[in-house]
Amino acid sequence: MLSPLAPAGVAGYPPLLFVAPRLLTLLTLVILGAGAARLLGLDHLLVWHDEVFTLIRVFGYQHGEVQAALFSGQILTPADLLRFQQPDPAHTWLDTFRALAEHPEHAPLYYLLARLATALPLDPVTAVRGVSAIFGVLLIPAVYWLTRELGARGLTPWIAAALVACSPLQLLYAQEARQYALWLLLLVAASAALTRALRRETRADWWLYAVFITLGLYSHLLFALMLPVHALYALRVRFDGSNQPGQFVRLVRRWSLAVGVALLLFSPWLWVIATQPDRIGDITSWMRHPVGLDDLFASWVRHLTHTFVDLSHEPSQQPLPGSGLLLIPLAWAIWLFIRQAPRPAVWLLLLTALVYLGIVLGPDLLQGGSRSRQVRYALPTLLAVQIMVAWVIGTAIAAESGALARRLGLGVLALLLGLGGLSQLAIQRADTWPTKQFSTRNGEIARIANTANTLIIASDGAVAIGEAISLAYRLAPQIRIWGEPQNRPFMLPEGFADCIALTPSDRVQAALGSTQTLTALAGTWQWFAVSGPQADPAQTPPPAAAADTSTTPVITRPTDSPRESAHGEASQ
Structure with missing residues (x-):
């Protein structure tokens, strides 16, 4: 494949590709602008129910303490309740650890980092959301890194980074006082580090991978699903019939050592989970609330659509008429990605998408439940879809022949970036959004x-x-x-x-x-x-x-x- 960054005047390169330097400059400006937008207006959106509990735990308040104050029968002012959203010198780091241990279903890394951030001279909401915003910004270069490690060259990694930067869904979770931006960042970084370790086979790269998966486990319990994904991906890359048995044994040993170290370091929180076996089941019982197949389909149409464009702040239960048709070009793009992309990229992104799709949609279809209505559980799947779409667009733009394919790729890219930018502008001007549930x-x-x-x-x-x-x-x-x-x-x-x-x-x-x-x-x-x-x-x-x-x-x-x-x- 010819590089879309070829200099003008080089024989054999299609004339349309001479604009690639300008396109690269434009993509860079889009990435910088959209990335900076994650750090602006952190306090304008409504502080919703789950964010309230983030601050309660960050400052070390126990659930019973807040409950006793609210339901005391006394007439309270708003300030009386908002004191539980502010630091109290009487509540130390030990109280924060105790509050987090009450909820083992939430891995503690994000909350501990948020507690550090609240020491800054900022409003607590701004400080805690700022932690998410920083991770949301770092996700953009992490996606670029992963896309390059998977074999994409030319403009494709830049396109992937730009699509993620302009995604309204990614902006919303980069400005929410929850752990999802950190989870996605570590998921992407761990996958890129594994790919790098498989390519270079140095001990430093394997230790870097161990660090990322350790942090990933402490960011979100569902990160554990990446361990079997990474195992299958690594085996597929190495066990292709062209490698010697010694290389396969070395791979198994190094991967097992990295994962073993990560699990050992994560064992303190595993103990917290083990000592409260009924807690996670009680907390997640709401997931079993049954919803109809129409609601499940509508939810996934919304999730996929809002990954690229989200212009309505109304919490509609149904997608816009005709929005289901958007699944057709998305399905076509994924099919083209599977056919055209290098096998390692196909395996990693497809496995990531399917595993998280399965853990969310599978139980809803087989047992009934409402997991699919919560977009946060589908974030890894949607991010993988974004990278697949970026890959197809980059391939079309870099096509050696066929001006129509190149123009179509440029048109789709401009459309997605434009709609994403308009969506982010709408979010920045709103005071609430349906992700506040x-x-x-x-x-x-x-x-x-x-x-x-x-x-x-x-x-x-x-x-x-x-x-x-x-x-x-x-x-x-x-x-x-x-x-x-x-x-x-x-x-x-x-x-x-x-x-x-x-x-x-x-x-x-x-x-x-x-x-x-x-x-x-x-x-x-x-x-x-x-x-x-x-x-x-x-x-x-x-x-x-x-x-x-x-x-x-x-x-x-x-x-x-x-x-x-x-x-x-x-x-x-």
Whole structure:
């Protein structure tokens, strides 16, 4: 294949390829601009439920401590809740370790790095999201490195880096206080390091690979799926019939040593997991909430589409009409990649995509579940698809013959980069996005609450703590929050013009009285407007009366927004 970077005037090179230096300059500018965008506006998007728990753990607060404060029966201000999003000198690093150990399903590396970042003179949200942003920036050169290690030359690695830099999905997770940007970075870096070790066969490269997989295991438990992928990939590269038996034995020994060292270093967290065998099962039980095949298909159409373009900030449950047709050119691009790319690249990227596709979609199809609705679990698959598409575009641009193929490659590249750039601009101008999941509407709920003397009534539930604190970020200082006390009688506070209820319990509904109506707000399933005359506190029934349905208000839920399976925090 001729290099698309050939200098002008060299005989035998197609004339169209003379523009390659300009295209390389343009790609470099796009990469630098889109990469820098990850570091800007880190505080503009809504702080959602799972990010709230990130900060709670980073600062070493225990779940029971936050729960006791919220559901004490005392009237609280937004600042009273937001103190759990701020550092407290009384909570040390030891408290952070204890808080992380309560949730072994979350590997601790990102949270420990975030704790370090909060020592900077920055707002905690900006500091913690900034950690993700740095990893999101580093992902771009890591993709370039991996693509080159897999054999791509010319413009292809630059195109892969540019597509990842302009991806709206990658921007969103690079600006979220969660571990996904770190997970992707280490996944890509470990794969590139393995490819480099297989090519050069030096001990330094194998130790570098061991370092990356150790860090990868500490970034996300699902990183462990890359170990069998890497094993199959390494065997395919080496065991091709052309290598001597001694080389195969040396490969097995070095790979086993690298993985053995990584697992040994990861064993402290394996012990934490082993001492809480039921914890992960309890936390991930929401994944088994069944959804229909139509929802699964719609989810994957959204995931694949939003990898390249995402211009709507509305949390639609269905993809745009006709967006399913985008699967056709994507499938064609993947097929071309499988046919044209070097076998090592095909094996690694295809195995990575299939393993994470299988772990998400397979159980949903075989046993029923809602994993496919969570794009974060599919991020490795979607990243592999991006690199495959970049490879096909680079091959088309570098074609030795066929001006139509080259022009088509340039056109597709310009279209994807343009749509990605417009999507990132839309995200930067928004205050929330559907990746905030069931918290997406919390900004709108807060605006409703801020228009009057409003009381937020919270009942203890699976999402109550995260949602109450997420809302507190957007509440005006005069708004008050009251959490239903547990296992003792209570009276609802008086003197408020409006009330908004968060996952109201049977006791709260009974206390409100039969004259009240609870209407779901802004299409949510957890927030309700309380309308009608407030119940007389003197007539508030005791807890035992909560079972009397004649005293409970009418509840109106949205018919077009199915209620999510309640869960405390997303398991991964």
